[in-house]
Amino acid sequence: MSPKLSDRRKFLRNSAALVGLAAGAGVVPSADAQMSPSEAATKDCKDSKDLIAYGERSHYVKSIRIPVMERMSPDEFGMTFHVLSPIQDSVGIITASSLHYVATHRGSYVPDINPQEHRLMIHGMVDRPLIFTVDELKRLPFVTRVHFLECSGNRARATHKNVQQTHGMTSCSEWTGVPLSLLLKEAGVQSGASYVVAEGAETVKGATSLPLEKVMDDCLVCYGQNGEPVRPQHGFPLRLIVPGYEGIHNVKYLRRIKVVDKHYMTYNDYGHLAADARVAALNRQVGPKSVIIFPSGDQKLPGPGFYEITGLAWSGSGAIRSVDISLDGGQTWTPAELRSPAYPMAHTRFGFHWKWDGKECVIMSRCTDELGTVQPTRAEIAKYWNVPNDKDLQIKGLDNSVFPWRVASDGSVYNGLA
Amino acid sequence: MGAFTMGSRKLLLLVMILGLCQISKAQSPNYGVGRTPTAEEIRKLDISIGPEGKELPPGHGTAVEGAGLFVRKACFGCHGETGSGGPAPTLIKSDGKTKSPYPCLNPCVNDTNLMAFHSPYATTIWDYINRAMPLTKEGTLKPNEVYALTAYILFKNGIIKEDEVMDAQSLPKVKMPNRDHLALAPEWKHGTPRLQGYP
Numbered sequence: 316m317s318p319k320l321s322d323r324r325k326f327l328r329n330s331a332a333l334v335g336l337a338a339g340a341g342v343v344p345s346a347d348a349q350m351s352p353s354e355a356a357t358k359d360c361k362d363s364k365d366l367i368a369y370g371e372r373s374h375y376v377k378s379i380r381i382p383v384m385e386r387m388s389p390d391e392f393g394m395t396f397h398v399l400s401p402i403q404d405s406v407g408i409i410t411a412s413s414l415h416y417v418a419t420h421r422g423s424y425v426p427d428i429n430p431q432e433h434r435l436m437i438h439g440m441v442d443r444p445l446i447f448t449v450d451e452l453k454r455l456p457f458v459t460r461v462h463f464l465e466c467s468g469n470r471a472r473a474t475h476k477n478v479q480q481t482h483g484m485t486s487c488s489e490w491t492g493v494p495l496s497l498l499l500k501e502a503g504v505q506s507g508a509s510y511v512v513a514e515g516a517e518t519v520k521g522a523t524s525l526p527l528e529k530v531m532d533d534c535l536v537c538y539g540q541n542g543e544p545v546r547p548q549h550g551f552p553l554r555l556i557v558p559g560y561e562g563i564h565n566v567k568y569l570r571r572i573k574v575v576d577k578h579y580m581t582y583n584d585y586g587h588l589a590a591d592a593r594v595a596a597l598n599r600q601v602g603p604k605s606v607i608i609f610p611s612g613d614q615k616l617p618g619p620g621f622y623e624i625t626g627l628a629w630s631g632s633g634a635i636r637s638v639d640i641s642l643d644g645g646q647t648w649t650p651a652e653l654r655s656p657a658y659p660m661a662h663t664r665f666g667f668h669w670k671w672d673g674k675e676c677v678i679m680s681r682c683t684d685e686l687g688t689v690q691p692t693r694a695e696i697a698k699y700w701n702v703p704n705d706k707d708l709q710i711k712g713l714d715n716s717v718f719p720w721r722v723a724s725d726g727s728v729y730n731g732l733a
Numbered sequence: 734m735g736a737f738t739m740g741s742r743k744l745l746l747l748v749m750i751l752g753l754c755q756i757s758k759a760q761s762p763n764y765g766v767g768r769t770p771t772a773e774e775i776r777k778l779d780i781s782i783g784p785e786g787k788e789l790p791p792g793h794g795t796a797v798e799g800a801g802l803f804v805r806k807a808c809f810g811c812h813g814e815t816g817s818g819g820p821a822p823t824l825i826k827s828d829g830k831t832k833s834p835y836p837c838l839n840p841c842v843n844d845t846n847l848m849a850f851h852s853p854y855a856t857t858i859w860d861y862i863n864r865a866m867p868l869t870k871e872g873t874l875k876p877n878e879v880y881a882l883t884a885y886i887l888f889k890n891g892i893i894k895e896d897e898v899m900d901a902q903s904l905p906k907v908k909m910p911n912r913d914h915l916a917l918a919p920e921w922k923h924g925t926p927r928l929q930g931y932p
Contacts, residue, residue: 383839385839386838386839392868396839421822421840422838424869436770436774436775436778438770438775438779443760443761443762443769444769444770444775445760445761445767445768445769445770446767446768446769446770446774447766447767451766451767452766454764454766455764455766500763501761501762501763501764501766501767503762512781514780514781518865518868518869518871519864519865519868519871520780520864520865520871522781522864526920526921528920528921528922528923529921532923533923570778571778571779573779573781575781575783577783577784577785578784578917579781579783579784580783580784580852580853580854580856580857581781581857581860581861582848582852582857582860582861582865585851585852585853585854585857585915586840586851588853588915588916588917589915589916590914590915590916591916592916592917592918592919593928593931594916595916595917595918595919596918596919596927596928597927597928597931598918599918599921599927600921600927601927602926602927602931631927632924632925632926632927633924686924686925686926688926689932691931691932695932696932698932699931699932712928
């Protein structure tokens, strides 16, 4: 790529991002409906060698990730903390890898790992400790599965304006890799083992303790994400996928699996323990959760009429079985349609025909997973813990509560918690 | 004779293949992929210290030595001169009067949840200093230095005495303030909700 072209492209990208920010990415376009199709399609894009080699999206598409409000990414040291996916612009169930949310172990650098030099070691309570290169792992039987990831920080607050802020720390990818159970069978797990410690190769060597039962059930050592190698921000060259468990357990830059006989209380682990075992359980696995992403905060409906309400539903316990929509603040519920395959522990797309009469209303979604567990409302959660359901309600564990959007009579959409 | 020669060649080949299989089997029995790490490779990579401290290396350190290292290794640069009030997470409970010039780095670690009060085991502090500190120079501290820095943090938070020697035997026995107040999640089973009875 010539430096000139590269600069020009950077400029285009930056200005596109700025325009996106300035315009507020969520306004429903009412643009040139008067323009005829022939007038609309007169411009051509000149292709370049670079774009032939590796394509990029239209410069009219302005959807971007944003760092969480609480801490800048990159920070003053160049470390990444938490970055929100523009979920309001998502279509289907797969998040583009370039827009997938990013979270690191309390802020860390993204390592630059040469896959030829990277190794995965399996050791501890096994008969045969083993070391694999990435190429060796690729020789083994693999599976491809669609799974969501979600950070424990993905909790809506009254101060949030849009769905990127309330729910932008979940994304969904097609993951390809070797079942960890296959690797552990090759190593021969000894009796008495009950946990594994999975560890990454980044600066802080993030490590997590996982129940052996879960690891043998469905965890994957992944080298592929959405048709290409896992990207550096997501764990290149190897990432452990722990379907349905909170994001931090899905160890990036995976370099070591140690089979042990107890929970190992790593730095990341103890933050997830709680005085109450019930809270510890709610901290580990994601409950059934859904959110309406159209219409959602910062968007504006141009007027009364037909709209397709759409959103995403997911559960850490299995596939989504059904989604209901309420148009009256949760008093009555009507089934929505599932518009995508409903894979276990994956985002599932729903749609709902809606004729808006132009009156103010509160819309919300709730989902039910294959175990029959229904996404709870904040009122139900407050009742379970026997605490008041008010603005100060702190939801213990991972927050999977039903989330409301308020549609004002002028079509503006606001956070229903505000 | 020709047939016999062929036969013995085949036999030799078979023996060789079997031999190779034997070698592979010692590593990955079903697929013959990967290799056995040497004891040295395992020792070098295995930095996990469990709550019983079984993996702790030989060595020892005290809070007095740790106080010197806290300055020499420039820990104070990020964590503050007193172990609080810096841009990085609080290590030592503050006097409660001095206001930090920095916002608490999210996720905020301050006097209420600093590691020595929150972690149920002292081994976790040793493990984390050893694996992750000093940032970008992680892995450079020697075991004696990690014992000394751990002892310093424990002493300054009022958990051990200033002259107590921390080593592979004493460190796992330190009674942490939060030792009996943290619960594990219940056993995980496929096809069960994350918490029975939760709405």
